[in-house]
Amino acid sequence: MTAYIIRRVIIGFIILLLVTMIVFLFVRLLPGDPLIVYMASYDISAQTIDEETYQYLLAKFGLDRPIPVQYINWLGDIFRGDLGKSIVLQEDITTLMANVMPRTAYLGAISMIIGTGLGVLFGIIVALRRGTRTDTIITFMANIGITVPQFWLGILLMYFFAYKLGWLPTSGWTSPFDDPLMHFKQIIMPVICLSAAGMSGMCRLTRSCMLEVMRQDYVRTAWAKGLGEKMIVFRHQIRNAVIPIVTVLGGTLGGILGGAIIVENVFAIPGMGRLMVSGVFDQDYQIVQAGVLLFGGIVIFSNLVVDITWAWIDPRIRYD
Amino acid sequence: MAAILEIDNLTTNFYTEYGTVKAVDGVSYYVDEGEIIGLVGESGCGKSVSVLSAMQLIQTPGKIDSGRVIFDGEDILQYDSKGEKMRSIRGGKIAMIFQEPMTSLNPVLSICRQLTEALEIHLDMDIQSARERAIELLSMVGVPEAAVRIDDFPHQFSGGMRQRVMIAMALSCNPALIIADEPTTAVDVTTQAQLLELMNDLVTRLNTSLIIVTHNLGVVARYAQRIYVMYAGRIIESGPSEEIFENPRHPYTIGLMRSIPRLGEKRGGRKLIPIDGMPPDLIFMPPTCAFLPRCTYKTKQCQEEPWPALRQVGEKHRTACFVDIGEKE
Numbered sequence: 001m002t003a004y005i006i007r008r009v010i011i012g013f014i015i016l017l018l019v020t021m022i023v024f025l026f027v028r029l030l031p032g033d034p035l036i037v038y039m040a041s042y043d044i045s046a047q048t049i050d051e052e053t054y055q056y057l058l059a060k061f062g063l064d065r066p067i068p069v070q071y072i073n074w075l076g077d078i079f080r081g082d083l084g085k086s087i088v089l090q091e092d093i094t095t096l097m098a099n100v101m102p103r104t105a106y107l108g109a110i111s112m113i114i115g116t117g118l119g120v121l122f123g124i125i126v127a128l129r130r131g132t133r134t135d136t137i138i139t140f141m142a143n144i145g146i147t148v149p150q151f152w153l154g155i156l157l158m159y160f161f162a163y164k165l166g167w168l169p170t171s172g173w174t175s176p177f178d179d180p181l182m183h184f185k186q187i188i189m190p191v192i193c194l195s196a197a198g199m200s201g202m203c204r205l206t207r208s209c210m211l212e213v214m215r216q217d218y219v220r221t222a223w224a225k226g227l228g229e230k231m232i233v234f235r236h237q238i239r240n241a242v243i244p245i246v247t248v249l250g251g252t253l254g255g256i257l258g259g260a261i262i263v264e265n266v267f268a269i270p271g272m273g274r275l276m277v278s279g280v281f282d283q284d285y286q287i288v289q290a291g292v293l294l295f296g297g298i299v300i301f302s303n304l305v306v307d308i309t310w311a312w313i314d315p316r317i318r319y320d
Numbered sequence: 321m322a323a324i325l326e327i328d329n330l331t332t333n334f335y336t337e338y339g340t341v342k343a344v345d346g347v348s349y350y351v352d353e354g355e356i357i358g359l360v361g362e363s364g365c366g367k368s369v370s371v372l373s374a375m376q377l378i379q380t381p382g383k384i385d386s387g388r389v390i391f392d393g394e395d396i397l398q399y400d401s402k403g404e405k406m407r408s409i410r411g412g413k414i415a416m417i418f419q420e421p422m423t424s425l426n427p428v429l430s431i432c433r434q435l436t437e438a439l440e441i442h443l444d445m446d447i448q449s450a451r452e453r454a455i456e457l458l459s460m461v462g463v464p465e466a467a468v469r470i471d472d473f474p475h476q477f478s479g480g481m482r483q484r485v486m487i488a489m490a491l492s493c494n495p496a497l498i499i500a501d502e503p504t505t506a507v508d509v510t511t512q513a514q515l516l517e518l519m520n521d522l523v524t525r526l527n528t529s530l531i532i533v534t535h536n537l538g539v540v541a542r543y544a545q546r547i548y549v550m551y552a553g554r555i556i557e558s559g560p561s562e563e564i565f566e567n568p569r570h571p572y573t574i575g576l577m578r579s580i581p582r583l584g585e586k587r588g589g590r591k592l593i594p595i596d597g598m599p600p601d602l603i604f605m606p607p608t609c610a611f612l613p614r615c616t617y618k619t620k621q622c623q624e625e626p627w628p629a630l631r632q633v634g635e636k637h638r639t640a641c642f643v644d645i646g647e648k649e
Contacts (some may be wrong), residue, residue, distance in 0.1 A: 215379075217423040223377055224418075225438045225489070226411035229402050235437075239428045315473040316427060 001311065008307055012300040016293070023292045024071050027285050033063070034087040037282045061087055074289065083293075084286040086279075093290045096275060101294070103173065104264065104271035107190055108256050115195035116202050116252060120245060123206020128233070130211060138203065145200030150193050150259050154266035157189045171268040190267045194259050198252040205248060209241035216240070243314050250303035257295050323350040323390075324496050324529045325374070325414070330387030332366075332373045339603035343369040343382070345553035351497060356523065356530040358540025358561070360576075361550035362599060367533045368419075370550075371499045375410055376401040391497075412442035415490035417519075419502035421482035425474040431458070431485055432470045435492060442493040457488040461518060480511035487519060497529040504539065516543060537580055541565055546636070549573050552600050552610035555630065559637035569639040571617045609641075617643045 035057050058064040062073060077084060083093040122142070126135040162170040168185050176183040213219060214237060222236045261273035268274075272291065279287030311317040328348050334341040344366040351357050359367045372378050374389045376397065388395045391409065399406040410416075418424040426434060435454035439445045445453065451470070458466035461484040474482055483503065490498050500519065504512035520543050523530045532544060540547050540561065547564045549557040549572065557570040568574045575595035597614035600606060609627045612618055621642050630638040 217418060217420050218426040220377060221416075221418060221424045221486075221489075222426070224375060224410055224416040226407040226409070226441060227437060228407060231437075235429070236426050240426070243428075314428060315430075316475045 004311065005304075005308060008304050012304055016296050016300055019296045020075075020289065020293055021071065023289055024074070025067065027283065027288050028067055030283065032283055034283045034285055035061070035063070037088045037284070078293070083290040086284050086287050088282040088284045089287075093286055096287070097272065097290065097294065100270055100275050101272050103269060104257075104260050104273060107187065107194060107263075107269070107271065108253070108260060110187070111191050111194035111198070111256050111259075112253055114191065115198035115256070116249065118195075119199040119202025120206045120242075122199075122203040124210060124233075124238070126203070127207045127210030127214070130207075139207065142200040142203040145196045146204065148196065150197065150262050151266055153196060154189065154193045154263060157192060158266075161189065171266070173269045173271075186267075190263050190269060193263045193266070194256050197259065198255055201248070202245065202252065206241065206245055209244050210237060213237045213241045239313065243310065246306055246310050246313065250299060250306040253302045254295075254299040257298060322353060324353050324355075324392075325531075326350040326388075326390040327370065327374055328388040328390065330370060330373055330389065331385045332369050332378060333383055333385050335381045335383065336603075341602045342553050342605055343602060344373060345605075346387075347550070347553070347555055349548050349555065349558070351529045351531055353496075354524075354527045354529055355546070356520070356532065356544050358544030358547045359531060359533045359550060360535065360537060360540055360547055362535055364599065364602070365550040366553040366602075367550050368501050371416075371501055371531060371533055375414060375416060375499070376406055377410075377416075408442065411438045411495070412493050413495050414497045414499060415493065415495040417483070417486045417490045417498065417500040417503045419505050421479045421486060421506060424486060425482055427474055430471055430473055431477070434474075435470075435485070435489055438489065438492050453492070454488075457492055458485070460491075460522070461485070461488040462514075463488075479507050480515065483507060483511075483515055484518070487515070487522070491522060491526070491528070494526070495528060497531070498523060499531045499533070501533045502535070503532070505534070505536070512539075519543075537576060549576070552605065553602060554610070554627070554640065556611070556640045557638065558630065559634060563634060563637050567634075567637075569633050569637065569645055570611075570641045571615045571643070571645065572611050573639075574645065575614075617641075617645060619643055 035054070038057070055064065062070060065073070074084065081094075083097070085092055086096060089096065122138050126138045129135050158170050161168045168188055169182070172186055174182045174186055218240075219232060219236055222232045227236075257273075260271060261276055263269070264271045264273035265277055272294070275287060276291040278284070279291060326348075327350065330344055330347045331342075332344040334343055347366070347370050349357070349359070349370075359370070361367045369378065369382070373384050373387075374396075376384070376399070378384060384397060387397065389397045391414065396406065396409055399409075425431075432451060432454055435457060436445075436447065436450035439450040439453055440447070443450075455466045455470050458470055463469055463481060463484055469477075474485075477485065486503075490500075498519075503519065504515050507515065516539060519530065522528070530543075532540060534540060544561050547557075547559065547561050548555050549564070549570065551572050557564065557568065557573045564573065565577070568577055572595070575593070578593040579595060581592060595614055600610045600613070606612065607626055608624075609615070609622055612622055615622070619642065625642070628640050628642050630640045633639050633644075
């Protein structure tokens, strides 16, 4: 088990390293550079700037070095706990993130809990009532939920609940400590958007896993022992059905973090997703890199947790 | 001796999208107290379905359409399949051993948990005494170091050992009857022999009745007191084991006997004769005897009249054939 965890941690680090390398390279391959935006804030356009100043600025932000050298330097800073400084915003990224990340983490956690919780619950219900109208309706909804684009769902919700019905505010963010009611109203729609896809996927997966497990020989054995249906479902079926469900949780979290980038922009929530999108538009290399590092790290870490949980549930893996 | 379980005119159909599969078509048999009977036939003849029907363990699209299963004087088919009464019979009074030891145990639960849960339900044992009983059962079925192995998981057991666990599980609540559905088909020959000896030994000692469902004639020959031969969803011959082996009266049984080698036979002395043809499609059953196309004894009567009912050909020997083969040969 310990060897297994160590192996997984090492693999996780390698993956994270590769992810950062790719992002590091790709943001630099894009046309344009962050200096243009930086200079624009000083009312200097790219055409009028003289070569000497431009070279000075490149050197100032370390952009004159070859890309591998830049990468090594950046990596060194990371290990010293320094995420770098935003070129455009001229602020420490650590500070920027410390301000916005809690909001994203908060929304993400709520969406994750609601999405997987309800998804698994609905999946079990429809599996136990397969072929009935409940099954047809919920499975149909889940198919829609899986395919609908988040931004479109967001706009649709806004249109109906905010614009037509006026029940909820269209967008924005209020701290729960300032105005709990307003805060609650504002997060309803973003949370629906963020959890819809995960919930639907979870529902479908749970349904098929449960149906698969129901046909297993050991479930027949459990029936033949004279156990009641509840005990068979909870003790014999769910524990087996949950194994594949747990494995996709890491992916679901990744989906929610990715969704946060869209949803935070649709609903004007000043979170990590919004910071990253502005970073991309401004070609603010440091923000994009740090954001990807953070999100990538979270996804890799959660997958690690998932794998360990998996080994804990399934004794066949535990003793490897 | 009174019959402990009596299956009377049981019919189970599977309603598939291709048509109705008549898996079990009016089957009747019984087991006496402390008796071992064999239910023999090739794959798909309905032998497993008949015992699963008796336990009400048939899943959709399968449906028990008619018949009675009398246990302890009551028709247990009338019980709700998920209800209290049926559950107290399953595992408590009639226990089952299944074919696939590799998949019949739950991979995520320890052997202890899987053994104790039936004890807790049927015998109202608390966790501690159920565990002690489970260890006792495990050593009884010949699992070495039972006290240690009890906490292992199924994947840490070999196929034969898992089947021993299944036997322990079946015996745990002192059932009146054990139904073993192809108990040794999936294990190797030496293990087969050990398991059968073990089962035979235990049921004899505990005076438990046993139904062995198998396609292996050697198994029933050695252990069963009476044999039922099934073909295409029906019983086509029944009688005491020696009688069936010495003097088979149905062409199918005769074919089966000719197709198996016997120990002590001179090599090349007798040719093994397979039964030509295939069993019928259970969706499109002929109105006549289902064995007719493969039969070497057929007469004009066979082609004109419907499938004959079982008729007496010996004191306890019955066959479903028009032709009196004993006379002919």
